[in-house]
Amino acid sequence: MWRVTVTCAINRLLVLSTLASNVSSREGYYNASVGEGPGRIYALGLCLPGTEPRSEDDTNTICFVRYSNRSFFNQIDLRPREEFIYDLDFIGDVAKYKRTWGGFMERMISAASSSSPVSLSGRHYAANTTSLSGSRTIYALMQCIPGISSADCSACLQENVRYYQSCCGGKQGGSVRRPVCFFRFDLYRFRNAFHNIASSPPPQSSQDRQELQPTTPPPPPPDGKTISTGVRMALIVSTGIFIALLALGLFVFKRRQSYNTLNREAWRLWRKGSALELLDPAFGQRYQSEEVRRCIHIALLCVQKDSGDRPMMSKIILLLSSSKITLQRPHAPGFYFQSSMDQDLEAEGLDSFGKQIHCSVNDASITELDPR
Numbered sequence: 001m002w003r004v005t006v007t008c009a010i011n012r013l014l015v016l017s018t019l020a021s022n023v024s025s026r027e028g029y030y031n032a033s034v035g036e037g038p039g040r041i042y043a044l045g046l047c048l049p050g051t052e053p054r055s056e057d058d059t060n061t062i063c064f065v066r067y068s069n070r071s072f073f074n075q076i077d078l079r080p081r082e083e084f085i086y087d088l089d090f091i092g093d094v095a096k097y098k099r100t101w102g103g104f105m106e107r108m109i110s111a112a113s114s115s116s117p118v119s120l121s122g123r124h125y126a127a128n129t130t131s132l133s134g135s136r137t138i139y140a141l142m143q144c145i146p147g148i149s150s151a152d153c154s155a156c157l158q159e160n161v162r163y164y165q166s167c168c169g170g171k172q173g174g175s176v177r178r179p180v181c182f183f184r185f186d187l188y189r190f191r192n193a194f195h196n197i198a199s200s201p202p203p204q205s206s207q208d209r210q211e212l213q214p215t216t217p218p219p220p221p222p223d224g225k226t227i228s229t230g231v232r233m234a235l236i237v238s239t240g241i242f243i244a245l246l247a248l249g250l251f252v253f254k255r256r257q258s259y260n261t262l263n264r265e266a267w268r269l270w271r272k273g274s275a276l277e278l279l280d281p282a283f284g285q286r287y288q289s290e291e292v293r294r295c296i297h298i299a300l301l302c303v304q305k306d307s308g309d310r311p312m313m314s315k316i317i318l319l320l321s322s323s324k325i326t327l328q329r330p331h332a333p334g335f336y337f338q339s340s341m342d343q344d345l346e347a348e349g350l351d352s353f354g355k356q357i358h359c360s361v362n363d364a365s366i367t368e369l370d371p372r
Contacts, residue, residue, distance in 0.1 A: 005039060006291035007035065007038075007039030007291065008035075008039050008069060010320045011035035011040065011041040012034075012041045012043075012067060014035075014317065014320075015032055015033065015041050015042075015043045016065075018032075019065065020045065022045070023046070023047055023063065024047075028046065028047040029045070029047075029123075029145075030044065030045050031045075031147070032044075038069070041067055041068070041069060042067060042068050042069070042070065042072060044073065044145065044147075045063060045064070046064045046143075046146070047064075048062045048063070048143070049125065064145075064182075073147050074147040074148060075148070075180075076148055076156060077179040077180055078179075078180075079179075080178075081163070081176065082176070082178075083163070083164070083168075083174065083175065083176045083177070084174055085164075085167070085168045086171050086174055087171075088171065089170055090170050090172055092132075092133070093133070096133070097132065098170060100130065100132060100138070101185075102165070104128075104138055105140070105161045105183075108126055108128060108140050108141075108142050108157075109142065109157045109161065110154075111128065112125055112142040112143065112154075113144070113150045113154035123146040124143060124144035124145070124148070124150070125141070125142070125143045126141065126142050126143075127139075127140070127141040127142075128141075128194075129194055136187060138185055139187070139188065139190065139194055140183070140185035140186075141183070141185075142157050142182065142184075143181065143182045144156060144157065144180055144182075145180050145181070152180070153181060156178055156180055156181035157181050157183055159178070160178065160181060160182075164176050173186035173187060263333045265278070266299065267300060267332060270296065270297075270330070275292075275293055275296045275297075279292065290323075291323070294323060294327070295320065298311075298316065298319050298327065300330035301327065301328060301330050302316065303334060304333060304334065305331065309328070
């Protein structure tokens with residue numbers, strides 16, 4: 001079982017924090033790894049062509065994100081499997097529906113596994129439609145991650161189709177997902193995958209037309225709206241405390257006074273020698289205390305009152321990545337307001353830092369206090 005160490009958590013944060021921008025700037029697909037040895041993290045991101053928002057109500061681009069502590073690039077993984085199947089049975093000539101569906105899926109697999117993309121994310125992707133009797137249409141899309149071979153893509157999609165046929169043949173829609181491939185079909189349009197595709201006639205022996213697009217989660221039955229569960233990532237680091245705590249996946253469990261800020265709580269516990277109290281008790285003992293203390297130490301350096309004492313982002317990454325670099329001693333963070341609780345600590349001989357600080361001024365902002 002994968003035990004998530006502090007190093008793994010930091011590397012995961014580093015690779016995921018830049019994944020969205022890298023995917024956007026590289027034709028919708030990107031993979032990378034961060035770190036070395038057991039703490040190394042591998043990640044990839046893939047966004048579906050054609051799912052970009054077309055209106056204010058349609059705000060999400062559908063994307064697939066995967067990460068692991070082992071390399072999985074260009075490998076075919078068929079587990080785990082996830083399926084979404086509609087409960088409604090097809091109404092009509094079920095035998096003909098199954099024949100039409102089966103032939104359509106075969107052509108879709110061939111199209112997706114051999115597609116020549118106009119973009120990297122469009123490789124191993126196909127979206128198409130085929131007509132049923134009674135003016136009805138089957139809409140389907142298939143997608144494999146760009147790194148695998150055409151043969152592996154075909155094998156994965158065939159597994160998805162076979163599984164669907166064995167459990168749910170004759171239903172009105174559904175999807176089957178695996179780590180490297182995805183397939184979905186429905187009797188109505190979903191997302192923008194079929195924007196420029198005209199329905200093809202019932203299967204003769206000719207191949208259907210193809211386009212581009214990847215993994216997408218299934219929506220509810222047709223009601224005029226669609227729901228997507230894609231992944232959009234954005235990381236905005238505003239203070240050093242959040243750099244460390246988000247990297248660790250930690251939460252401040254106790255706030256002794258309602259006016260305590262996160263900076264204040266971290267600094268108070270640090271001076272008291274109890275920095276580990278910042279951890280959520282749910283973590284139990286599943287962490288390395290020295291690595292946690294180091295992350296909190298780095299975080300405090302990031303919120304020093306004097307901007308010249310704060311490390312640059314490149315330095316922060318270096319400090320988080322190596323335990324051999326000696327850290328400077330932190331002082332009170334900017335915007336730190338001393339309370340009687342802190343004065344009690346000073347009376348105990350713990351790192352008194354002088355007279356009470358009413359406000360702080362740094363290069364980013366100025367605070368002035370006025371009575372109300």
